[in-house]
Amino acid sequence: RKEVEQDPGPFNVPEGATVAFNCTYSNSASQSFFWYRQDCRKEPKLLMSVYSSGNEDGRFTAQLNRASQYISLLIRDSKLSDSATYLCVVTLSGGYQKVTFGTGTKLQVIP
Amino acid sequence: NAGVTQTPKFRVLKTGQSMTLLCAQDMNHEYMYWYRQDPGMGLRLIHYSVGEGTTAKGEVPDGYNVSRLKKQNFLLGLESAAPSQTSVYFCASSYRGGGYNEQFFGPGTRLTVL
Numbered sequence: 001r002k003e004v005e006q007d008p009g010p011f012n013v014p015e016g017a018t019v020a021f022n023c024t025y026s027n028s029a030s031q032s033f034f035w036y037r038q039d040c041r042k043e044p045k046l047l048m049s050v051y052s053s054g055n056e057d058g059r060f061t062a063q064l065n066r067a068s069q070y071i072s073l074l075i076r077d078s079k080l081s082d083s084a085t086y087l088c089v090v091t092l093s094g095g096y097q098k099v100t101f102g103t104g105t106k107l108q109v110i111p
Numbered sequence: 112n113a114g115v116t117q118t119p120k121f122r123v124l125k126t127g128q129s130m131t132l133l134c135a136q137d138m139n140h141e142y143m144y145w146y147r148q149d150p151g152m153g154l155r156l157i158h159y160s161v162g163e164g165t166t167a168k169g170e171v172p173d174g175y176n177v178s179r180l181k182k183q184n185f186l187l188g189l190e191s192a193a194p195s196q197t198s199v200y201f202c203a204s205s206y207r208g209g210g211y212n213e214q215f216f217g218p219g220t221r222l223t224v225l
Contacts, residue, residue, distance in 0.1 A: 004153075034213075043201055043216035044154070087153070099214070101146075101154040 001026050004090050009106040017078050021105045023088030024070045032091035033064055033071045037084045038104065044087055047073075078109045112137050117202050117217035124192045124224045132187040132220050134202030142205045143185040144169070144214065145177060147198040154201065160185055192224045 005024045013019045025033075033050035048055065050062040050071050061074040071090075075082055088102035115136045124130055134143065145157040156169030158177040166177045174196060176188045185204075189196060199221050203214040 008151075041219075043218050044214075045216070046213040099156070103151060103153040 003027060003100045004088055004102040006086075006088050006102040006105045008103060010108050011105065012108045012110055013078050014110050015078055015080060017109075018074065018076045019078055019107065020072055020074045021086055021088075021107075022070050022072050023090075023102055023105075024068075025088075025090045025100075026069070027090075027092060028066075028069060030069075030090045030092055033062075034089040034091075035060075035062055035071075035073050036087040036089055036101075038087055039084045044101075047086070075107075078107075080109050080111065083107055083109045114138065115202055115204055115215050115217035117200075117220050119220060120218065121221045122223070124189075124222065126193060126224060128192050129188070129190050130192065130222075131189075132200055132202075132222075134185045134187070134204075134217055135183055136185075136202075136204040136215070137183060138204060138206075138215065139182070140204035140206050140215070141182075142207065142212075143179065144203045144205075145175070145185065145187045146201045146203065147171065147196075148201060148219075149198050157187065157200075192222075194224045196222065197224045198222060 035047040036044040037047045038044040054063040059076045063072045085104040085106045087104045092098040118133045144159045146154040155171045160166045160179040163182040178186045201219050202217040205212040205214045
């Protein structure tokens with residue numbers, strides 16, 4: 001089983017729709033969780049951290065379910081500019097804090 | 112601030128040639144990383160550094176060497192390039208360990224080994 005798994009998509013959604021992605025992780029000792037966004041042929045950029053109680057940033061909501069070992073990202077009122085690949089990032093505790101990136105979920109928002 | 116910069120942006124090598132990729136950051140970050148990104152594989156850590164003069168192996172270090180002689184620079188070397196090293200290489204930096212802090216990425220270097 002991969003350490004971090006994501007549905008590669010693509011998720012094709014119309015403008016204004018709500019879309020959700022999940023990301024599962026295999027190591028129950030995972031400590032920190034993030035969502036990064038990567039535009040085509042560009043570098044990844046932090047979208048948001050994921051907190052245990054869940055957190056929201058504008059149209060984006062991130063949640064963590066430790067019991068089932070997954071995190072989720074919900075995007076409301078999708079914009080064309082949201083089209084990108086969303087990378088799930090999971091970190092283990094420890095001296096170096098091993099960081100594992102998922103392979104990403106591609107979102108295409110259609111006019 | 113330029114953030115994280117990488118040179119070159121593109122490079123084509125023949126098998127067996129060597130090259131060095133340069134990463135520079137102006138954010139005074141302690142931690143720096145080199146990743147490679149291949150289709151369907153996600154970002155994989157090659158080497159990292161937790162401070163000037165220190166480096167450590169990541170997930171896929173074979174065929175690569177690194178040096179961090181200055182805090183702001185992190186160099187990735189390929190001694191004898193192989194076609195399997197065709198990839199997009201990203202450098203990143205963070206204030207502290209990447210588990211707690213945002214990693215800032217450079218724009219990437221697209222390397223093709225023929």
